[in-house]
Amino acid sequence: MTSTLTNVLVTGGAGFIGSNFVRYAIGAHPDWHVTTLDKLTYAGRRENLHDVMDNARHTFVHGDICDAPVAGPLVEAADIVVHFAAETHVDRSILAAGDFIRTDVEGTFVLLEAARRNPKLRRFVQISTDEVYGSVAEGSSRETDELRPRNPYSASKAGADRLAYSYWATHEVPVIVTRASNNYGPYQFPEKVIPLFVTNLIEGIQVPLYGDGGNVRDWLHVLDHCRALDLLIHQGQSGEVYNIGGGNEVKNVDLTHQLIRLLGKDESFIRRVEDRKGHDRRYSVSTEKLRAMGWQPQVPFEQGLADTVRWYRENEWWWRPVKERDAEYRAYIEQQYGGRRAH
Numbered sequence: 001m002t003s004t005l006t007n008v009l010v011t012g013g014a015g016f017i018g019s020n021f022v023r024y025a026i027g028a029h030p031d032w033h034v035t036t037l038d039k040l041t042y043a044g045r046r047e048n049l050h051d052v053m054d055n056a057r058h059t060f061v062h063g064d065i066c067d068a069p070v071a072g073p074l075v076e077a078a079d080i081v082v083h084f085a086a087e088t089h090v091d092r093s094i095l096a097a098g099d100f101i102r103t104d105v106e107g108t109f110v111l112l113e114a115a116r117r118n119p120k121l122r123r124f125v126q127i128s129t130d131e132v133y134g135s136v137a138e139g140s141s142r143e144t145d146e147l148r149p150r151n152p153y154s155a156s157k158a159g160a161d162r163l164a165y166s167y168w169a170t171h172e173v174p175v176i177v178t179r180a181s182n183n184y185g186p187y188q189f190p191e192k193v194i195p196l197f198v199t200n201l202i203e204g205i206q207v208p209l210y211g212d213g214g215n216v217r218d219w220l221h222v223l224d225h226c227r228a229l230d231l232l233i234h235q236g237q238s239g240e241v242y243n244i245g246g247g248n249e250v251k252n253v254d255l256t257h258q259l260i261r262l263l264g265k266d267e268s269f270i271r272r273v274e275d276r277k278g279h280d281r282r283y284s285v286s287t288e289k290l291r292a293m294g295w296q297p298q299v300p301f302e303q304g305l306a307d308t309v310r311w312y313r314e315n316e317w318w319w320r321p322v323k324e325r326d327a328e329y330r331a332y333i334e335q336q337y338g339g340r341r342a343h
């Protein structure tokens with residue numbers, strides 16, 4: 001790694017948002033060398049980085065963030081750390097939470113300990129989530145609001161979020177914490193609602209809509225997320241928290257109808273199933289703080305959704321093998337939700 005380049009470590013860079021960020025960062029910053037550290041769990045794939053894997057300004061390291069001898073030296077060599085690596089799927093955390101505690105909390109601890117030993121570290125971005133605020137009945141969560149996570153995934157993320165903050169408050173590690181809303185776009189693993197529903201509809205399979213379908217999520221295009229992170233890496237203030245939201249609050253049932261229309265299907269493709277346990281009704285973040293810094297989302301939701309559908313249509317090579325490999329999990333989920341109809 002050349003000393004004239006800024007050395008950026010991206011954990012979880014073979015996942016959905018991480019891979020989009022690695023691609024974005026290499027394109028946007030000719031003076032950056034990006035190192036991806038990824039364990040390649042079921043959700044992480046070399047294929048996500050296929051077009052940047054051999055780039056001279058990218059190094060891929062297959063490793064676990066919990067493994068201090070592997071992760072530590074990479075953090076110690078970095079100018080900037082962007083920490084995406086996590087177990088991320090709420091349904092999986094409801095089935096078994098151990099890996100969430102291990103990676104999301106302990107893994108973050110390993111990275112922060114190494115960050116303490118790196119005096120040239122300029123920025124440690126802790127990628128948190130809007131889920132740490134818990135379900136929001138009215139209004140929008142501000143960065144200073146109380147954290148009330150309600151599922152094992154969001155509780156693990158809240159632990160990591162506050163642990164990262166504590167390393168700023170205690171050890172002056174230059175941490176910023178970001179809390180983004182639901183991302184969508186290319187390379188998202190087909191367990192999350194948009195890629196699951198889109199690929200099911202392409203395959204001619206029904207889509208399992210949880211509960212009454214009235215839960216609300218705020219959709220953020222992954223590239224708008226990347227642009228926000230770029231701004232915050234350069235202009236964020238250590239010790240601060242920043243919400244990142246797309247401003248597109250949509251009920252799941254309406255999202256489902258939009259997808260059905262885009263894929264030329266009809267209502268008969270919706271299967272109402274039992275609700276997710278402890279299902280958060282609504283997330284909503286105030287993005288006033290970030291917008292005051294000059295950021296705003298650039299991708300209108302309708303356009304972003306249509307582009308995303310097109311991407312899954314055109315990239316069956318990417319998702320078909322994953323869905324086949326993941327069949328065991330999907331069968332299990334099917335048993336959990338599918339067997340017990342809501343209506």
Ligand code: NAD
Pocket residue numbers: 011012013014015016017018037038039040041042043044045063064065066083084085086087088089103107127128129130157179180181182183184188189
């Ligand atoms: P993802 O599940 O697609 O990817 C996670 C990546 O982390 C994978 O590549 C996986 O292999 C890697 N990983 C998991 N455990 C690891 C370990 N122990 N060591 C090294 N690598 C490991 O997740 P995503 O949706 O891209 O989310 C990325 C980050 O953004 C997460 O921290 C998540 O909590 C946060 N986030 C996601 C969303 C969203 O809507 N997807 C919204 C807000 C915040």
Ligand code: DAU
Pocket residue numbers: 088089090091129130131180181182183191192193194196208209210211215216217252276283
């Ligand atoms: O809000 C940010 C969070 O968004 C991230 O921190 C998480 O990592 C990410 O997984 C996502 O969490 P959600 O639980 O909101 O995403 P998911 O795609 O799993 O579900 C979105 C909504 O769709 C939720 O209300 C549950 C519903 N759903 C989901 C699936 C998988 C269904 O109705 N049917 C489904 O099959």
